[in-house]
Structures are given as structure tokens and as C-alpha cells.
Amino acid sequence: MRTCVFVLLLMPSFIFAQQNRQPDAAQIKLKLKKLNVLASVLYMAAHPDDENTRIITYLSNDYLTTTGYLSLTRGDGGQNLIGPEIRDQLGLIRTQELLAARRIDGGQQFFTRANDFGFSKSADETFRIWNKDEVLSDVVAVFRQYQPDVIITRFPPDERAGHGHHTASAILAQEAFDLAANKDIYADQVAQFGTWQPKRLYTNTGRWWNTTINENTPGIITLRVGEYSTLLGQSYTEIAAISRSQHKSQGFGSSGTRGDQPEFLEYMKGARAEKNILEGINTTWSRVKGGDKIQPLVTKAIAEFDGEKPSATVKILLLLRKEIQKLEPGIWKTRKLAETEQLIADCLGLFMDVTADKYYVAPGQQVTTSLELVNRSGIDVTVNRIQASDLGIDSTLSLALKNNIPANIRYIKAVRKSKPYSSPYWLTENHGVGLFTVTDKSLIGKPENDPAIQFTLDVTIAGEALTIVRPLRYKWTDPAKGEQARPFEIVPPVFVNANSSVVIFSDASPKDITITVTSASDGRVSGTLRLDLPQGWKTQPESIPFELTERGQEQTKTFQLYPSSKEETTVVKAVAVIGNESFDHSFQTISYDHIPTQTLLPKAETKVVRMDLKKDGKIIGYIRGAGDDIPAALRYMGYTVLEMKNEEVNLLNLKQMDAVVLGVRAINTNKRMGYIMPALLEYVKAGGTLVVQYNTNGDLTTKNFAPYPLELSRDRVTEEDAEVKILKPDHPLVNIPNKITAKDFDGWVQERGLYFPNKWDNNFEAILSMNDKGEKPKESSLLVARYGEGYYIYTSLSFFRELPEGVSGAYKLFANIVSLNTRRAAVPEVRKKRKNKQG
Known part of the structure; x- marks a missing residue:
């Protein structure tokens, strides 16, 4: 008898499904x-949500091909509609949303090391930032591992794709199509995977760049993706809509469609097909x-x-x-x-599940694991051996699983001391703007880590030996949601979490830095806590002892941090020292119902900003939009922030505020905005200041969001170092209480701003001008209008990215913006001065 591992059970897209469904x-x-059916297709594009779930669903469930999606990035540079997570954390969410989508449509998921650095206007810029050859090598590696017969790209390989990443994905697909079969290209891969030549490459065309195409266009292959599956009881487009709707962080909930729905494929490379994308491929x-x-x-x-x-x-x-x-x-x-x-x-x-009594432990610590085994058939099944090398489990037994009689096995074992911590493999090392650092090349292409602990069960089924692999998970019962599960993780023995991600020092006075140290160990853990400081900074005291006696216990320690004398943005790191070992990881989780709980172990760092920051006013009202950390940033600046619910937005409450700020995309996401906007504008008219952050130009819940005509566009400035010119140098927004100069736009991240207005009433004053290289200046990133006794400000600047990054100039400018209504008396004088200069 021969044994073989259940390879599909090791596929990351299936491992962490929250319930073990039969x-x-x-x-x-x-x-x-x-x-x-022995045929495979690989769909390829740039981001999560770029994939066409209709085609993936159709090919996987009608053509029955092995179907995958290669997303070059994890979508780290996008916006988040469901919470405050951005950048690396958003990329982790969108990774899991893709895996959730694949569990529904039947596809598999792959990635490269490319980092989504934000919107790009050309493939040349994209390749320069990514390091083209590195990403191309990843694409070739995926082709060689997956061995697709057909490649389908989402976008054309030119500017019609509308985004530099989109264009780059198509270019890389075409180049990899030719290179994957060449044994002299990336020779280190060849020894591991061999070479591979796909049969053909087509583009999923017929979108905005080719609206006249149809099934009668010469050379076009048509897929009737709207067909109905009598076996599954749904059309493929209905299934695809459920898959598409997993992209919740991007707001891509989709309604299923019924009836004939064509998708068009346009020839690019390889062997042409006449009618069927699998023509000439032996699928038997x-x-x-x-x-x-x-x-x-x-x-x-x-x-x-x-x-x-x-x-x-x-x-x-x-x-x-x-x-x-x-x-x-x-x-x-x-x-x-x-x-x-x-x-x-x-x-x-056959139900085989392995669960732990806790969802994380440190190396060397004990965990209780429980196996639940049920054979729900009359066929003989015997468990002969159970192994989990990371727990030192190797049990020989002869356990017959009788029809529908559950068997339960329990182990109490310690995790191997050398077991590495669980953390998304692409986030383990520091990374640059364009590329994640992955030292283990075997991980490239994988969507996520393998499970932290795996159990292998050698079984005999009707006399035949097989080996089944199961991940260790943590399960619990939620009173409202029922059975829930999350991955089991390996973590440090203690976590150190700072209570603030950014601390602002507006003068030489010290501020409290609060650190929480938490035990992930059983029994007593003691040591000292200290802060690793940049040059010129100091703390009082230099270290603080801690003692924790049980798992989950935490202690909060406070240091007084004295800033440097020079203006700078830098980092302070918290470190717990236990004996001769130092631990500097914090513990973060991301939890949403549509994806498994995600654990991150980033370094315990706090950004500290020394700058001469002034502000006016005390109380800011904030109305949430798609999710951002602006309220936290305002609190770092010293404001009291009242986050207002829709029903609290009335003139009586608003008059208590020195300014009111709308969160990013509030007019897109808040369905009541049309009803509360009149009160907000009345507040402005009565002397208040309203700050509206960027919104997209589609899906506005109201068009009446400004006191004067204002139209939004898709214009943006994507170069974070683009030159910024101050158009109104005497305006209060760039003078009071902080003097804003071009230097304050140094150090911005990802972009200057997005979705700028392209038409605005003469009552608005444009304060800034900026543009990407080779483009005309855009003057609408910061618009201000006097309305009655107050001020209405619309800004498309990416404050939601800059403030969490501790960009000092962004803090100064935002302080000026929210301070405007407390200095109304100064405004006429400034205007008079400017008028005299112009005269």
C-alpha cells in the first residue's frame, strides 16, 4: 500500500475557511x-477586485478547468470602505477577500511581491517603482509552477487600461508568456519548477476601451457566462456576484444577474482559437x-x-x-x-477537525489540542497514526471509526521552542515602496502563510492507506453568529503595544508615552520595559520593571518622553527585556465577519513628531465616512473630538463645535448625508467651519453637498513629491496659526491628493496648485468659500494617509484648516492686505 498527502487540503485558499463545511x-x-478535465487557465491583473469573477466562475464550474487568478499586488494602496486600515493592513484584508471570493467561485489565488504604491499614470512609472525584473521573475515563477494552458489578462498592454498597474500587468503577462519556456531565463527557478509554455494568451476585452466589440467581431472568442447550472441551482453570474461581493473593503457588492451574458476574449499571443478558448488543447x-x-x-x-x-x-x-x-x-x-x-x-x-484551547501560544508553551473524528459512512476507516512535529506528537494507534460514532482525542503538548512566529510572510521584513521583501523564495506566489501547526493523520480506508493533513484552528461559539473559527498562531511570550501610533510635540515640553505589556505565556514573566530612542531624545525613567503572572495579564507603564530640539519625524520603539532576550513585537488583529481574523506582529513603534505646531479652537465635530484615523490625529493635536451620529447633527449641537470635519468619502457612504447637509450648511452660514474631505465622483448620496456649485472628477496628483505652489500666499489657510511653505509638502506618502474637483463656483478660492510631471497644474486640492458668516472648505489632499504617517506639514496645514472659524476677525485684515498688494 502506498500513501499520498491530500495536497488540496494544503491550498491556502481552503485552509482557513471559518467553518469546516461538508x-x-x-x-x-x-x-x-x-x-x-485536464486543462488550466490563469486570469491575470493588477489588484484584488480587478479579476472578472464571471469568467473565473464560468471556467471553473462549466468548462471545469483548473482556474486561477494572479493578482500582481495585494491592493495595499487602495481606499478602505469598511474601516480605518490602510496600506499593509488594507493589503492583508484584500488578500483575504480574494481568498473568500475564490472559495465561492472555485478558483485558486496567487500573488507577486509587487506592492500597490497607489495610483500610477503609466507603466513606466510602475516598473521603475516596482523593479520590473523582480516582478517579472515572480510572474514567470507562477507560470512555471501553475502551468496554465491559457492566460487571460484583464487589461490591454497600453494606456487604454487606465492605470499604470493595469497596463503593467498586461505587459508582464505577454513577456512572461515568452520567457517561461526559456531555460536560460531565471535559471534558479528552472531547477525547481522546470519550464512551461502556455498555449495562448487572450485579453478579456469589451470594456471602456473597446465598447463596440461583440460576438460577431472577427477573431473574438465569446464566453456565455450567464448560463444556468442545473446542478448548482444558480447561473454562473449569480455565483460570480456572491464572489465579487467579498470585496467589501472596496464597496464592490454585486447583484446577481440572470440570462445570457457574453464576455469577449481578444487574441494577443500564441495559437489563435476560432470559437473555443480551449481549442487545440488536449483536455482528456x-x-x-x-x-x-x-x-x-x-x-x-x-x-x-x-x-x-x-x-x-x-x-x-x-x-x-x-x-x-x-x-x-x-x-x-x-x-x-x-x-x-x-x-x-x-x-x-469524513469529518476530521483539530482545534486548540487558545488562539495563540508562545514557543515552548503548552497548548491543549482536540481532534474530532467522524466517519459518516458504512465503509471501514481506521486511524493508524497521528503526527504534529511542531508539538512533538507522534502517536501510533488503531482507531476504527464506526459509522457516525464520533471519536475524540486530546493532547497537551508544548510548541517547539524554535518555532518561528506567525506573521504574514510578506510583512515579516521591512519593505520598500514598490516591492515586499521575501527572503524565502519558495513562498513567492502564495497568497498566505501555511498554517502555524499542522496535523497529519495516516488512515486506512477500505484497506487503502492515505495521509490527511489538517490545520490546527481555534473555534468558539458566538451567541449570535454560532460557530466561529480563526487561525491558530505562534506569538512572542510578551507583546508591547503603544497606546498611540503618533505623538506630536509642539514645543520642548515632555509628553507621556504609555506602553502596555501583555503576557502570552502561562506562569510568571518578569523583566524591564524600555524605549529605544533616536539621537537627541530621552526618557524618564530610562526603564520600568514589569511582572506578569498569567496569560493575558497586562500592565500599563508610562514614560515621560523629552523631544529633540530639532524639528523631525522619527520613531521610538518599545522593548521588553526578559533575561538575555529582547522582545519588540506588538500584537494587532483585524477582524471582520467576511474574512478569518488576521494577526499581525509589527514592531512596537510609535512615530514621534517634533514641530512647532499651533492650533486654535478646542472642539471638533467629526462625521465618519468610509473609515480613517483623522479623529485620532486631531486628538494627537490636542483637540477634543466628538464623533457625531447622523441623528446628532442639528444646529444646536453643531454650534458647540469650533469646526466640523466630514470623513473621507462621507458623501459616498453616508446615505443620510442629503438630509443632514442642510443643517451643516446652516451651521456654516451661522459662522462655523465645515471641512469636507475627498469623495469619489460616482455614487454620491447627494449632489447638494456645497453652498455653491462644485463638481468632482477623477483628477489626481499621484507623485507624492510633486511640486506644490501656494496660489494665495496671504490667505489665512497658509498663514494662521501656522506659516505654510513649500517645505511643508516634503515627506508626503503615496500621493498628493485624489478626485479633485474640476469645476467650481467663483465664490471658491483655490489655495494650492500641483501637478504630476508633464501635466497641467491642478488648482482644486484645497478650495475655501465664505458662506454667510462661516467657511466651507473642500479638500482632496490625502490627509487620511499623511496624518497617520506623522507628516509634520500635513499636521500644520490641517490645523490651519480646522482653526479657520476661530480667527474670523483676522480674515478681513488679511484680505485687505492682499487687495492692497494687488492694487
Whole structure:
């Protein structure tokens, strides 16, 4: 008897599904039919949500091809509609949203090391920032590993794609198409993966760049993706809409459509097809040497499958498995053996789950693990061995699993002391603007880490030996949501978390820095806490002792931090010293219902900003939009921030505020904005200041969001170092209480601003001018209008990115903006001075 691992169970896209769901009879039947199709397609684009879930769903569930999506980036540079996470944290959310989508549409997921640095206006800029050759090598590696017969790109390889990343994804696809078969290109990969030549490359065309295309256009391949699956009880477009709707952070909830829906594919490279994208590709078992004996067995399994008794199919699946094992090594042997073994478990109703009594432990610490094993069939299943090397588990047994009789096994073991911490592999090391640092090249292409702890179970099924792999998870029951699960993690013995991500020093006075140290260990842990300081900074005291006696216990310690005498933005790091070891990781989690809980272990760093910051006013009202950390930044500046609910927005409450700020995309996301905007404008008219941050020009909940006509566009300035000119040097916004100069726009990150207005009433004054290289100046990043006794300010500057990064100039300018209504008396004098100068 020979053994083989259930490879598909190691696929990251399936590992961390929040519930261990047994497929129903229709899903099992679909998997059986898929066994008889040996063809693969790789869809390729730049970002999460770029993929066409209609095509992925259709190919995976109708053509029954092995279908994957290669996203060059993790979407780190986008905006977040569901919370405050941006950059690396947003990329982690969008990674998991893609995996959630693939669990629905049946695809697999891949990535490169490319970092989404924000909107790019050209492929040349994109390649310069990414380091083209590095990302190209990743694409070639994915082609060689996955061995797709067909490549489909989402975008054309030119400026019609509308985004430099989009264009770059198509260019890289075409170059990799030619290079993947060349043994002299990236030779280190060849030894591991070999070479590969896809059959053809097509572009999923017919969008904004080719609106006249249809099924009668010469050379176009049409996919009828709207077909109805009687087996699944849904059209492929309905399934695709559910998949698409997993992109919640981008607001891409989608309604399912029914009826005929064409998608068009346009030839780019390789062998042309006339009508079918798989033309000329052998999709049968005859493409594999020795496969002639397998096809009849699969056909028989499909024909004889009984949805009310799936276990009757196990016998023929075991025969099929034996024949696949005889094949020479290759991608199709690996894939189909894994699919077959998964089907065996599915048809048995075999439930094997491994859970922990806690969701994290430190290396060397004990964890209690529980195995729940249930064979829901009359076929003999025996567990012969259970292993988990990271826990020192290696048990030989002979446990017969009788029909529907649960077996439970419990271990109390310590995690291997040398076990590394759990953290997203692409975030473990510091990274640059364009590329993540991944030292282990074998991880490139993978969507996420392998599970921290895995159990392997050697079993015998009807006399045949198999090995099943299961991840260790943590499960609990939520009173409202029912059974929930999250990945099990390996973490440091203590965490050190700063209570503020940014601290502002407006003068030489010290400020309190509060650090919380938390135990992730059982028993007593003691040591000292200190701050690693940049030159010129000091703390009182230099260190503070701590003692924690049980897991989860925390202590809060406060240092007085004295700033440097020079203006700068720098970093202070908290360190816990226990014996001869130092620990400097914080503990962060990201938790949303549509994705598994994510754990991050970033360095325990606080940005500290020494600058001469002045402000006027005390109380700021804030109305949330899509999610940002502006309220925290305002509190760092010394303001009291009252986050207002819609029902609290009335003139009586508003008059208590020195200024009111709308969160980013509030007019896109707050469905009540049309009803509360009259009160906000009345507040302005009565003498208040209203600050409206950027919104997109689509899906506005009201068009009446300004006192005078104002139209939004898609204009933006993406170069974070683009020159900024001050158009109104005497205006209070750039003078009071902080003098703003061009130097205050140094050190900005990702972009200057986005979705600038392109038309505005003469009552608005444009304060700044900026533009990307080779473009005309844009003057609408900061507009201010007098309305009644107050001021209305619309700004498309990316304060939501700059303030969390501790950009001092952004803080000064934002302080001026929210301080405007406290200095109304100064404004006429400034205007008079400016008028005299002009005269």
C-alpha cells in the first residue's frame, strides 16, 4: 500500500475557511466531473477586485478547468470602505477577500511581491517603482509552477487600461508568456519548477476601451457566462456576484444577474482559437502518459454516482487513485491525485477537525489540542497514526471509526521552542515602496502563510492507506453568529503595544508615552520595559520593571518622553527585556465577519513628531465616512473630538463645535448625508467651519453637498513629491496659526491628493496648485468659500494617509484648516492686505 498527502487540503485558499463545511451531493458531483478535465487557465491583473469573477466562475464550474487568478499586488494602496486600515493592513484584508471570493467561485489565488504604491499614470512609472525584473521573475515563477494552458489578462498592454498597474500587468503577462519556456531565463527557478509554455494568451476585452466589440467581431472568442447550472441551482453570474461581493473593503457588492451574458476574449499571443478558448488543447486523460486507463474509471464514477449514497462511489475512487499513483510525476498527477483523495473524504462524509484551547501560544508553551473524528459512512476507516512535529506528537494507534460514532482525542503538548512566529510572510521584513521583501523564495506566489501547526493523520480506508493533513484552528461559539473559527498562531511570550501610533510635540515640553505589556505565556514573566530612542531624545525613567503572572495579564507603564530640539519625524520603539532576550513585537488583529481574523506582529513603534505646531479652537465635530484615523490625529493635536451620529447633527449641537470635519468619502457612504447637509450648511452660514474631505465622483448620496456649485472628477496628483505652489500666499489657510511653505509638502506618502474637483463656483478660492510631471497644474486640492458668516472648505489632499504617517506639514496645514472659524476677525485684515498688494 502506498500513501499520498491530500495536497488540496494544503491550498491556502481552503485552509482557513471559518467553518469546516461538508460539500453537498451536487458539489461532489461537480468535483467528479472536474476529474475528467485536464486543462488550466490563469486570469491575470493588477489588484484584488480587478479579476472578472464571471469568467473565473464560468471556467471553473462549466468548462471545469483548473482556474486561477494572479493578482500582481495585494491592493495595499487602495481606499478602505469598511474601516480605518490602510496600506499593509488594507493589503492583508484584500488578500483575504480574494481568498473568500475564490472559495465561492472555485478558483485558486496567487500573488507577486509587487506592492500597490497607489495610483500610477503609466507603466513606466510602475516598473521603475516596482523593479520590473523582480516582478517579472515572480510572474514567470507562477507560470512555471501553475502551468496554465491559457492566460487571460484583464487589461490591454497600453494606456487604454487606465492605470499604470493595469497596463503593467498586461505587459508582464505577454513577456512572461515568452520567457517561461526559456531555460536560460531565471535559471534558479528552472531547477525547481522546470519550464512551461502556455498555449495562448487572450485579453478579456469589451470594456471602456473597446465598447463596440461583440460576438460577431472577427477573431473574438465569446464566453456565455450567464448560463444556468442545473446542478448548482444558480447561473454562473449569480455565483460570480456572491464572489465579487467579498470585496467589501472596496464597496464592490454585486447583484446577481440572470440570462445570457457574453464576455469577449481578444487574441494577443500564441495559437489563435476560432470559437473555443480551449481549442487545440488536449483536455482528456490521454494528455498524460498512462491516462488511458483512468478516463473510463472517472466516467464510470460520474455515471454511477448516487447523490443519496455518495459513499458507494468510494470503491471506484480508490481504484482510480491507484491508477493515478502509477503515473509519472507531473502537474496533472499532483492535481488529480489531490482531487481524488479529497473526493474520497467528501463521499465518506469524513469529518476530521483539530482545534486548540487558545488562539495563540508562545514557543515552548503548552497548548491543549482536540481532534474530532467522524466517519459518516458504512465503509471501514481506521486511524493508524497521528503526527504534529511542531508539538512533538507522534502517536501510533488503531482507531476504527464506526459509522457516525464520533471519536475524540486530546493532547497537551508544548510548541517547539524554535518555532518561528506567525506573521504574514510578506510583512515579516521591512519593505520598500514598490516591492515586499521575501527572503524565502519558495513562498513567492502564495497568497498566505501555511498554517502555524499542522496535523497529519495516516488512515486506512477500505484497506487503502492515505495521509490527511489538517490545520490546527481555534473555534468558539458566538451567541449570535454560532460557530466561529480563526487561525491558530505562534506569538512572542510578551507583546508591547503603544497606546498611540503618533505623538506630536509642539514645543520642548515632555509628553507621556504609555506602553502596555501583555503576557502570552502561562506562569510568571518578569523583566524591564524600555524605549529605544533616536539621537537627541530621552526618557524618564530610562526603564520600568514589569511582572506578569498569567496569560493575558497586562500592565500599563508610562514614560515621560523629552523631544529633540530639532524639528523631525522619527520613531521610538518599545522593548521588553526578559533575561538575555529582547522582545519588540506588538500584537494587532483585524477582524471582520467576511474574512478569518488576521494577526499581525509589527514592531512596537510609535512615530514621534517634533514641530512647532499651533492650533486654535478646542472642539471638533467629526462625521465618519468610509473609515480613517483623522479623529485620532486631531486628538494627537490636542483637540477634543466628538464623533457625531447622523441623528446628532442639528444646529444646536453643531454650534458647540469650533469646526466640523466630514470623513473621507462621507458623501459616498453616508446615505443620510442629503438630509443632514442642510443643517451643516446652516451651521456654516451661522459662522462655523465645515471641512469636507475627498469623495469619489460616482455614487454620491447627494449632489447638494456645497453652498455653491462644485463638481468632482477623477483628477489626481499621484507623485507624492510633486511640486506644490501656494496660489494665495496671504490667505489665512497658509498663514494662521501656522506659516505654510513649500517645505511643508516634503515627506508626503503615496500621493498628493485624489478626485479633485474640476469645476467650481467663483465664490471658491483655490489655495494650492500641483501637478504630476508633464501635466497641467491642478488648482482644486484645497478650495475655501465664505458662506454667510462661516467657511466651507473642500479638500482632496490625502490627509487620511499623511496624518497617520506623522507628516509634520500635513499636521500644520490641517490645523490651519480646522482653526479657520476661530480667527474670523483676522480674515478681513488679511484680505485687505492682499487687495492692497494687488492694487
